[in-house]
Amino acid sequence: MDNLYVIKIGGNVIDNSENLHYFLNDFASLKGYKVLVHGGGKIATDLSHTLGVEPKMVEGRRITDIETLRVVTMVYAGLINKNIVAQLQRYQCNAIGLTGADANLIRATKRPVKEIDYGFVGDLSETSVEKNTLSKLLETGLIPVFPAITHDGEGQLLNTNADTIASAIAVALSHLYKVSLVYCFEKKGVLKDVDDEASVISSISSSGFETLKGDGIIAGGMLPKLHNAFQAIKSGVNEVYIGKSDELPLLNDHLFGTRLFA
């Protein structure tokens, strides 16, 4: 099986044009099959504000109403995605920007209304990703770049969390490739001491995770992140990395951030 990287970047990379520039250069240099998934960042928030589309919150949860969906479709799938693709082309990386609607690559289900109506948010299942079409594009030498937009197959675009998209793609393609799923976030990795950037834990096994959890070393916002990562590993992903975008070149030597494995 060939190696494949599925790399997710978020707002902290996209909002800073210098960070983004360096990241895309490093991403272009990365050898082998790869997929990029990107979140949104402040541009969408700023545009919403300018257009008078105020963020809707219900019980602390963000709601994607029809106006917000219009904004994220414009910003994520249009402005950000196409500028990333154009930059990657500049670095001789044959990128192709794709929402879940394109080539029916990621079909989601509008989240059912229970206590909260989340609006136009799409949830993914095990069969959401069209792995054969995606693999054909990869085999053609193309580098797919996904924004956080999917569709329901009935003509409706939906907003799906970028972490979730990255994980679903990684799991689906793990039947065809040896997949490394890479999450870039604001820290250099999983820290032993949250106040010490030098305390990155280099690798964590699934049993090690249970110990670290039990000892209270991993807590708070890192818990769901790692839980989802180990879920992806259980579902077939070879390994998950969590680290900082500007250290991407270290991936070649498996020294990027924290490596999670079975």
Next chain:
Amino acid sequence: MDNLYVIKIGGNVIDNSENLHYFLNDFASLKGYKVLVHGGGKIATDLSHTLGVEPKMVEGRRITDIETLRVVTMVYAGLINKNIVAQLQRYQCNAIGLTGADANLIRATKRPVKEIDYGFVGDLSETSVEKNTLSKLLETGLIPVFPAITHDGEGQLLNTNADTIASAIAVALSHLYKVSLVYCFEKKGVLKDVDDEASVISSISSSGFETLKGDGIIAGGMLPKLHNAFQAIKSGVNEVYIGKSDELPLLNDHLFGTRLFA
């Protein structure tokens, strides 16, 4: 050689959601290889206005400044393109939305500044379209949908006229397919009498065009349209149709609008 349709729609189809709905349903039903190219329409103008980006005109020509480019990238490549793709998917048409930057499919050159600086406008040449990659996507069963956005290969997105994109794609693919280029506009075809919608000329040969021009029957805005169409035919396109989007099903019997041929 297999048949291929390259169909261009403009603002008059996109601005009316009912027209667009019917058109996309008809487009989905059209048999064989096909490519859709779409213009912008009022949505971009409206968004520009809301954002305080006023249309820049110099000597009656529209200028694409950096702010306008941002707006058209959001609206054409994001909002309109992805909604068209999602609708086509609903009709079982495996559409894939692609700017010229995606897979480096259409590389343009920023228009040189002479008397007028047109801004971020991209001109095309004979080698602009990556016909081999485009053909691979078609052979995979995908239906490419292009907005009026290209790139320069150096990281810069550019705005390129949708008619020009349709023509360039048609000419490039005429080496691999028997291409019918179809322009949808507000009339049912080329009219003998501009005030009589029933006076559609069913077909015009290149020599017939010279006669109609000499007799003053074809004049004004139709002249450059037809001139460009016959240029495409000279460059290898099999035939060009000009007509109204709601009559698209007539294409199957070659009865759509006016047919132009060598």
